[in-house]
Amino acid sequence: MKxxxxxxxxxxxxxxxxxxxxxxxxxxxxxxxxxxxEDYAGYTDQEVWLVFDGYRTERTQRTVEEKQTLTVVFTRHxxxxxxxxxxxxxxxxxxxxxxxxxxxxxxxxVILGRGATRMSSREFWREVTSTRSSGRDKHRAKPSTGTTxxxxxxxxxxxxxxxxxxxxx
Numbered sequence: 001m002k003x004x005x006x007x008x009x010x011x012x013x014x015x016x017x018x019x020x021x022x023x024x025x026x027x028x029x030x031x032x033x034x035x036x037x038e039d040y041a042g043y044t045d046q047e048v049w050l051v052f053d054g055y056r057t058e059r060t061q062r063t064v065e066e067k068q069t070l071t072v073v074f075t076r077h078x079x080x081x082x083x084x085x086x087x088x089x090x091x092x093x094x095x096x097x098x099x100x101x102x103x104x105x106x107x108x109x110v111i112l113g114r115g116a117t118r119m120s121s122r123e124f125w126r127e128v129t130s131t132r133s134s135g136r137d138k139h140r141a142k143p144s145t146g147t148t149x150x151x152x153x154x155x156x157x158x159x160x161x162x163x164x165x166x167x168x169x
Contacts, residue, residue, distance in 0.1 A: 001096065002047045006085045006116075007124070008102035009033060009052040015103060015121030034072060036128060041069035043131050049073060049088070051081040082107045089114040 013019060013029045024032070034050065041048040054062070054075040062076045062084075075084050085100055089111055092098055098116040101124035102108060108118040119127070154162070 002045060004092070004096060004098040005041075005046050005048045006088060006098065006100045007037065007048065007050045008081045008085065008100070008104065008107070008121075009050050010081065011102045011104060012121045012124060015125060017125070034067075034070065036132075038067060038070045040128050040131055047071075049085075051075065051084055053079075053081045055080045082110075086110050086114065089116045092116070 009030065013026070013033060016029065016033075019029045019032070030052065037048055037050050040046075048069065049071045051073045052075070054077055057077055059074060059076050062079065063074045065072045073081075073084065075081055082102070082104060085102075085107070089098060089100065092115065094115060100107070100111045100116050100118050101121060102111075102118065103121040108120075111118045
């Protein structure tokens with residue numbers, strides 16, 4: 001079973017230095033975070049849930065969108081991301097490994113009491129950044145299978161033997 005990671009979306013956006021420096025609007029921050037976490041989930045082979053508050057919105061229903069590697073949740077009016085994540089952690093079986101990315105101190109304490117581990121939003125950004133760079137390095141190191149010629153995949157000895165057979169005709 002894959003490890004589980006819950007991310008408090010707006011809390012993590014608040015700790016995103018690049019978003020603050022570039023002064024991105026909130027909807028752009030959400031879109032970029034979703035895209036980054038889809039990649040992150042793929043690189044790390046974790047089940048990732050990104051939860052956004054609907055506490056102060058007029059949203060009457062919670063929405064859950066399941067993407068290929070990421071589940072995105074917008075809570076309903078009156079429901080915080082913290083409460084939603086706490087409830088999910090409470091329902092987890094004891095053997096399920098779960099982490100929560102948030103910088104809310106009360107949330108961190110509650111999460112620890114419910115069996116999950118916690119990481120601050122800044123710790124989470126460091127992990128995402130290092131995972132993305134190491135993932136890119138791994139992909140660069142691998143030869144592309146679609147563009148590599150057959151001859152390039154052979155040792156020089158194999159190529160010489162085949163070339164010799166070809167010339168005998």
